[in-house]
Amino acid sequence: MHIQLGGIDYAILLIYFGFVIGIGWVLKRHMKGSTDFFLSGRSIPAWVTGLAFLSANLGAQEVIGMAASGAKYGIMTSHFYWLGAIPAMVFLAIFMMPFYYGSRARSVPEYLKLRFDEKTRGFNAISFAVMTVFSSGISLHALAKLLQTLLGWDYNACIAVSAFIVLVYIFLGGLTSAIYNEVLQFFMIVLGFSPLVFLALKDIGGWSGLQQKLIPVATSQHFAAGTWSESWKHMGSSLENPMGVGWFGMTMGLGFVLSFGYWCTDFLVVQRAMAANSMSAARRTPLIAAIPKMLFPALVILPGMIAIAMYYAGDHFLPFVDNNPAKGIDYNMTIPMLLAKYFPTGLLGIGFTALMASFMSGMAGNVTAFNTVWTYDIYQSYLAPKKSDAHYLWMGRWATVFGILVSIGCAYLASKFNNIMDMLQLVFGFVNAPLFATFLLGMFWRRTTGHGAFFGLLGGTLGAAFFHGLALSEGADVGIKGGWIAKEFMFHSEMGQNFWMAIVAWTTCFALTIIISLATKRTKSDEELKGLVYSLTPKPETAHEPWYKQPVTVGILVLLATLILNIIFW
């Protein structure tokens, strides 16, 4: 299943990467100190940080994965946007950004150090640093594997070339370079995939034609007729939908714990907002991102739904996993196969470049988050404190090289041992799930202590692991998928199991942090917590700004629009 790229497609690809590297090159002379390199000198306007905020999350998982999910589960995938992203982004803008930006912390772990203590920061910094290089490696592996399958390119060469491009532009221009390229990639994705959606939707007879053709997809899998085209109607219980998740697990697990844990505490995205040129711009960053995010299902989920409808209508253009019919449809090929089907040479170059760009900027996002946390929170804190700023800038550049080399190692690890990667992602899941409880209590309850936060977090992580040992989804083998203590809780799907694991981890952390905080002495006075805790911080004054620059007003409008979308596609 090769795609044939023509000369014009290669020309577009080369021009794009020329611009990517060129931007890094021009930015090089602006990199005078470590804050320029790691925080873009806090000088970026809101529309740029906003689009970068969105793009940093728009890696391989998003484009390929959400289209795959659209084919597999239908419009229910939109919950990852309208339920699992927008509310958390609005919360970050209104309530949390004042602490991140206002405290002058340079990273999320550093905020934890200011608010709690060294051990809480260390735990977060180290787990985050390891996680980002592995994620970057996984992006790299996925890209190389895709190019190998589609174009017949050499796997090793793909790894080397992609890693080199990312290395060059971050090494030269630091976070600014990554952010600028993320914005470039945002426009590539939007302008590259819109004609795909237009052509595919026209081909299938518009939205009503699609709804009709999705009925056999649902009924042949023994679900109600509208399951693929209605987002909430089939969530009464986990048996009614292909995701195998009920409304409570979805709302609490994805909508609250996982979503807020990711969007509000993951330094990869928060770093983009921290680079903004003012408090007002920092708070508007997630809101500006929320507007395109709201519409992204049309760009990434809809093509998947169209593809599966066509497949069931007899157009078998999707391949099987490893070309083996017994393994089922390879949903990850949805977007590449649609590109090959609808794009003639020329536009194919744009579409393909957009796809490659999304992998690379996913990788770059991880690398910039890694080099910052490594340099500020690990190197400067534990290994070499009190060095000159020029020294940390130097370290940041070499941390980029180091991070990319480790990513390459991880990519090869992923290509050889799939289980190691599953294992790591599982462990990261344990660490991440309880995190939002710590932040919520830390920001809104001044009584929360360092011991409470640290042991609560540890307890939540262990709680997640323990629950994983007791739970298993139908048809899965005992082991990495769970159930290694006992098969106590059975789920209809792995997704349901994950959502519930997150709920358990969060609740454990929340309860433990409160209990331990009440039992231990406060180590930080009200004075020290100013700017770090909600009740002790003066509210940012926004009354003099026009309405579209006021986070609360814009936030409410964004939430209303999201609600309307949910109702339309209910």
Added chain:
Amino acid sequence: MNFDLRLPIGIMFSLFGLILVIFGAVSDKAIYEKHSLGININLGWGAVLLVFGVFMLFLTWRASIKPAQPQRRDKK
């Protein structure tokens, strides 16, 4: 301050737009029958990219003339 990001975006998309428009005008129409439902999508979408690119360039140009005036006054 860093440079205006709209400049490279504008140049790049104008360039992509131009390439697609020209290619769309000269290319064999059979590829559109095969792929894009008979629509000359290279020509059509190339024009969209070109308009977007030029608009970005216009914004860059407009922003560049505005702050230049007070700066000149400072120098005097």
